[in-house]
Amino acid sequence: xxxxxxxxxxxxxxxxxxxxxxxxxxxxxxxxxxxxxxxxxxxxxxxxxxxxxxxxxxxxxxxxxxxxxxxxxxxxxxxxxxxxxxxxxxxxxxxxxxxxxxxxxxxxxxxxxxxxxxxxxxxxxxxxxxxxxxxxxxxxxxxxxxxxxxxxxxxxxxxxxxxxxxxxxxxxxxxxxxxxxxxxxxxxxxxxxxxxxxxxxxxxxxxxxxxxxxxxxxxxxxxxxxxxxxxxxxxxxxxxxxxxxxxxxxxxxxxxxxxxxxxxxxxxxxxxxxxxxxxxxxxxxxxxxxxxxxxxxxxxxxxxxxxxxxxxxxxxxxxxxxxxxxxxxxxxxxxxxxxxxxxxxxxxxxxxxxxxxxxxxxxxxxxxxxxxxxxxxxxxxxxxxxxxxxxxxxxxxxxxxxxxxxxxxxxx
Ligand code: DWN
Numbered sequence: 001x002x003x004x005x006x007x008x009x010x011x012x013x014x015x016x017x018x019x020x021x022x023x024x025x026x027x028x029x030x031x032x033x034x035x036x037x038x039x040x041x042x043x044x045x046x047x048x049x050x051x052x053x054x055x056x057x058x059x060x061x062x063x064x065x066x067x068x069x070x071x072x073x074x075x076x077x078x079x080x081x082x083x084x085x086x087x088x089x090x091x092x093x094x095x096x097x098x099x100x101x102x103x104x105x106x107x108x109x110x111x112x113x114x115x116x117x118x119x120x121x122x123x124x125x126x127x128x129x130x131x132x133x134x135x136x137x138x139x140x141x142x143x144x145x146x147x148x149x150x151x152x153x154x155x156x157x158x159x160x161x162x163x164x165x166x167x168x169x170x171x172x173x174x175x176x177x178x179x180x181x182x183x184x185x186x187x188x189x190x191x192x193x194x195x196x197x198x199x200x201x202x203x204x205x206x207x208x209x210x211x212x213x214x215x216x217x218x219x220x221x222x223x224x225x226x227x228x229x230x231x232x233x234x235x236x237x238x239x240x241x242x243x244x245x246x247x248x249x250x251x252x253x254x255x256x257x258x259x260x261x262x263x264x265x266x267x268x269x270x271x272x273x274x275x276x277x278x279x280x281x282x283x284x285x286x287x288x289x290x291x292x293x294x295x296x297x298x299x300x301x302x303x304x305x306x307x308x309x310x311x312x313x314x315x316x317x318x319x320x321x322x323x324x325x326x327x328x329x330x331x332x333x334x335x336x337x338x339x340x341x342x343x344x345x346x347x348x349x350x351x352x353x354x355x356x357x358x359x360x361x362x363x364x365x366x367x368x369x370x371x372x373x374x375x376x377x378x379x380x381x382x383x384x385x386x387x388x389x390x391x392x393x394x395x396x397x398x399x400x401x402x403x404x405x406x407x408x409x410x411x412x
Contacts, residue, residue, distance in 0.1 A: 002027070003045025005066045005223075012185055012227065013237050016056035019063060022290035023051040023218065023297060028332040029357035030066065031222035031325035034075045036353075040360055049329070051221050051228075052178025053290045057236050060209055060228035060290070062221070065183050068135070068154055071224045072181070076136030078325060080118040082348040085387045087118065089253050090176075093203065094122035097172055098245065101201050103128050104253055110163070110170040110195075112155045113153045113178035123172075124148075131167060133159070138350075156184060160191030169197040176205040177254070185237055193241040193264075202243070202262040206234075210282060211256025213289060215407040219326035219333075220255065227260065230284050231275045234362040238262055245272045255383045255406075275276040301334050304409040309338050311376055311403075311411075319374040320344030321388065321402070322381025323351045323363045330380065330405060332358040341378060345369040369395075376411065 011019050027046040035044070048064045080086050097103065107128040111120050114132030116139045123130055124147075132143045135154040144150045155178075163170075173196055182188045192202055206229040212220055221228070231248065238244055245263040248271055283289040311318055314378045321325065323346035330336070337359045342362050346352065352365050371375070373395055379385060379402050389402065389412075396402075401411050 001043040001045055003030075003047050003066065005047050005064050008063050008065060011054035011057060011059055012061055012183065013059045013233055014054065014057040016246045018055040019052045020055060020287055020290075021050050021052050022287065023221065023222060023294045024332045025049040025051070025329060028222065030071060031224065031328040031357065032071070033075070033357045034077050034323070034351050034354040034363070035357060035360065037355070040355060044357065046358075047223055049223065052234075053287055055287060057233045058230055058285055059233040060230075061276055062223065062226050064223075065226065066223045068181070068183060072135040072154065074137045076139055077348065077350055079139055079142065079350060080115045081142070082346075083119045083381075083384065085384050086253070089251070090119040091122045092251075093119060093174065093176065093205075093259070094126070097123075097174070097201070097203055098126070101172060103172070105129075107171045108167060108169075109172045109174070110167075112173060113181065114143050114148070114150070115139045117146045117148045117150075119174060119176060120148050121146060128172075129167075131163070131170075132319070133163070155182070155191055156187045157194065161193040161200045163194050169200065170195055171197050171200050173200065173202045174239065175202065175328070177207070179204055179206050179229065180227050183226045185227060185304070186240070189237055189241045189243070193243060196264070198264065200263075201246075203217075204260045204262060205253075205257050205335070206260070207254050208250060208258045208312060210279070210284060212321055213282075213284070213293050215255060215394055216293070216296050216300055217255045217326075217406055218293075218300070219330040219406070222325055222329045224325070229325070231258070231272065232285065234260065235276070238267050242266065244268050248272055248275060250348060253383065256298070286329060292397065300406070300409060304334055304403075304405055305336075307409050307411065308336065308378075308405060312340060316375040317342060317359050318376045318378060318403075319369065320361065321369070321377040321379050322346055322384070323348070323356060324380045327380030328357050328359075331356060331361070335359075336378070341366065342374065344380065363369070373400055375399075376403055378403045378405065380405075382406055
């Protein structure tokens with residue numbers, strides 16, 4: 001069944017009509033809508049998953065827009081704290097913030113898209129006032145249980161004004177993996193400009209399109225990620241609201257991420273100019289780069305399916321490792337179902353006992369991986385490859401293999 005969505009014909013940052021489709025991933029269900037057993041007989045909503053490039057401002061984006069309330073509600077399946085490596089990463093953000101702006105008991109730190117409060121926990125050691133904003137109320141409850149003041153709302157201009165009236169202006173606003181999740185980028189950044197203190201700082205993290213292109217991370221595309229960022233469209237977006245990138249760096253999480261420090265004033269720092277030059281050198285501002293990427297995605301699908309078929313022909317038992325949202329793009333696009341994967345294991349209690357959207361593969365806790373080890377595990381959480389290969393050293397020493405799907409499918 002086709003779900004409810006709207007199609008927009010223009011770029012969501014600059015409004016240009018020059019938006020060109022370069023990747024078609026077919027129709028897929030929502031990547032984080034895991035199913036209970038009783039849902040399996042119901043008709044599942046599917047939505048087109050096509051990716052476009054704006055030749056004016058350079059934003060990569062989806063134009064088929066699923067309403068955000070369909071995605072972020074009381075059933076949101078991603079809990080940051082379930083992935084151990086993210087803890088160290090978030091601790092690093094709090095330290096980095098301190099380097100850029102002294103944090104005292106008078107500082108108000110607001111985390112937009114705070115999920116289960118993992119990031120704010122690291123700010124709590126500074127004594128600052130903490131506020132978490134997130135429309136996904138089930139994850140937000142976990143943040144509230146940690147003593148964090150929580151606001152169950154989707155951040156936009158109206159929400160910004162309400163928060164400003166109630167709590168005053170924010171000194172530090174964090175938004176990690178949030179910008180991509182907001183279909184109204186202009187409304188979001190305008191809201192920040194209304195809510196942020198004069199000398200305040202916004203810290204944004206977004207997966208970097210450079211890495212997505214270089215490592216063929218096509219599975220990062222799904223409906224809750226409305227946009228995919230290079231530095232160029234971001235500088236333009238912030239400058240529209242009187243802000244500029246004061247500092248920026250690349251950090252390794254989620255397959256390659258940009259950590260960006262934004263302040264009032266339009267002056268861009270030297271490091272930003274260097275990154276813009278490098279983006280031009282890599283061809284991130286030409287459509288041909290994206291068309292080539294689309295071709296690589298098709299080849300990846302063929303190669304992965306060939307590897308899986310060869311293993312099945314040899315009667316090998318295969319399971320999936322990590323019931324990730326991106327994994328659901330990969331499984332649905334490559335049509336990998338229960339005839340290939342017996343089950344998937346995941347550390348998130350909310351996902352265990354459920355089934356993946358579309359392919360309906362059952363999900364179990366990690367214990368099952370150790371109790372019934374497969375011959376091969378398809379690593380759907382490839383962004384934690386080093387940590388997981390290390391964690392599953394014993395399985396590998398006993399002959400267990402992993403299939404890494406990107407940048408080119410291979411068995412290790
Ligand atoms: O932006 C988004 C990112 C940040 O997180 C979202 N829209 C949704 C989500 O995407 P994802 O599900 O692809 O993210 P992760 O972080 O790759 O998910 C990892 C999953 O794997 C979690 O469900 C936990 C699980 N896991 C596991 O089973 N064993 C993780 C590790 C590290 C493990 O050892």
